[in-house]
Amino acid sequence: MSSETISEGDQIVIQKAKVLKVVQVRKGRKIWLDRVQFSADELIGKPFGCTFEENKGVLVQVSRTGSEDADNAVEEGKRDNRDLQGDQSNQKITKSEIQEMRKQGVSGQEIIEQLVENSATFKKKNTFSQEKYLKKKKKKRVYQPQFTIMKPTTRLVADMYYSRGPMRICNMRPDSLAQILALGNVRSGNRMMVVESCVGVLVSAMLERMAGSGLLVDMYSGSAPVHQACECFNFTKQHKDILKTFPLDRVAELHGVEKKKAWEEEREKEGEEEEEEKEEVVEEVKEEVEKEEGAQKKRKRISPEERDERRIRKAERIKEMKEVLMRADMDGLIVATKFHPTPIVLSLLDFICPSRPIVVFSQYKEPLLDLYSKLKERGGIILLKLTETWFREYQVLPNRTHPLVNMIASGGYILTGTTVSQD
């Protein structure tokens, strides 16, 4: 994991302009990046942080050119409308428009097409000089897509998931995740509970910060926990070993509520069978998401014996976790789910030590208002605070510094509190 060069089996983040993608390096694998395709083999042995350009299907390692924003900015800052007729008059697209396109991930080819389209003189040129013009444009690095290979980190993975579809991670803007991790005092050695519906982005962020020491119990709903985002990281076995799971629908049993009646148990068994299948489906979906060819996992058939064995193992796991939780010495609770948080928090609070943080995230304010008042009623929790972060990015250029014209209006709400003993 600490290796500085890319090896087979590594999960890597590919950054092209502002677009991020995570893929696993496998021999012979074809990696698609927009319309560009190359073989993963070419990356093996290269250092993390290196930058490439694709040229006719072959990767060329290039030295990263700092953005040209600064130079251009100085230039443009000096210019006013008076001079606009100069050498630019034949080209209607300005440098800053090109940079904007680049930032949005428009391909070099497309940019050049646009340049041609908007060139007053291009059509007047003869074929030879047309070709010369195109060559000249292509050579300019500005239009050539560069991409950089990086190690996966919470920052990059959260950014990737958020930009692809914030709904899948409860609209948790990355700066909100940053708050959650700090306010929850997430660190190596802690024993934490987590409830999330963020496809594993929160769980993996916690795993990264705990680095294989302590305990992380994912209290999941439904038939199986979803930890898709964890696959984006190069977690070692030790990193992952601290992650345990416990089904939320067994929480009542921790409170001494009698086990369900026989017929309910029957139904439960059926549910478990479904679950095994779901687990496989999750695997498949992941493959699909990666959109890699030739890597489709074959659906494994499970034999009845194996199924029984799994069921026994699961029962053991649950029993073990029950014992752990009933000791009521957990170091904190973090919740970020699509469910109403109030019942979840109220039923898990008993298993946390006094003087520990709880952090509840929601994309809506109202459920947290409800939780706030229920916690006040319950007692045993102080320093309750409902907050939201306001996050704004800036364009910083000489003489042209201002906030970006668009910002994300809401990053979600966070309710925090500290447990105390009630006697």
Next chain:
Amino acid sequence: MSFEKYKPTVEYGDTLVLFLGYGNMLQMTVEEGKTHQTKYGAIKHSDLIGKKYGCRIVCSKGWLQILHPTPELWTITLPHRTQILYSTDISLITFELDLKPGSVVIEAGTGSASLSHAILRTIAPTGHLHTFDFHEQRAETAREEFAHHGFGDMVTAKHRDVCRDGFNHEGIADAIFLDLPLPWEAAPFAKEALKSSGGRIASFSPCIEQVQKMCLALEQLGFSDIKSVECLLRTFDPKTIELPLVDLVRNKKPQWKKKKMEKNSAETEEDTSTTSRSSYVCKSGICMKEMPGHTGYLTFATLYPS
């Protein structure tokens, strides 16, 4: 001695936080033979020994709670020697610098070590923080604090002018953080101090002119993905609000009489939670009248291997 791990009970030498009410917290170190005065009366330190964190302590004029310190509580209660960074910015810095257990971090200036505590929490137990301040007393006090809080082995606090003399480190850091009036003067040294495999840098500046200079310096030094942001905390005060409903029909009975009648009748109890006949009730998060509208700008960048 209690920052880097949770411990169950109070011992001599512990730093803990006394909670006397919302917005009323203070930190103290438990020492033999000492007494602490609070608005609820005196606390004998010796009475705290063996007490569980999170428990209630009864004083002569009221009670309070003893809390386990965390970097976040420390930031609220620490003794100020300088301006400090608060948890909203600190969270973002930790996140954007990719900090995790094992990270090697360089920080200047140390100031009141508000940020340092949060960094140490995240990089513990295997990471290391090198923190610098050109104010000798601040470096010294921070060093004592770190040792006291159980971070002694994980941090080196030095007295040094980093803009003039650099960090005296080459190729060791995963991340660098600058909270200095002239961060661009330290930026070339920062580049040197980062690992040859690359790393992240962050800088905090209250003024936009500082940000502009810093961004230009980073650009010229070959840093990439330069991003400047601002992150503010909005706090909501949860309240049940009640809005009276206006009468759109002319009543024979005056409003006050009607209200009195309703109160006496049992039927109104049914739906007081949402609407009663004379008012609309709901839960709302009220924004405070005033909030910190600016702390500083944060600039982040990556250094890729050359």
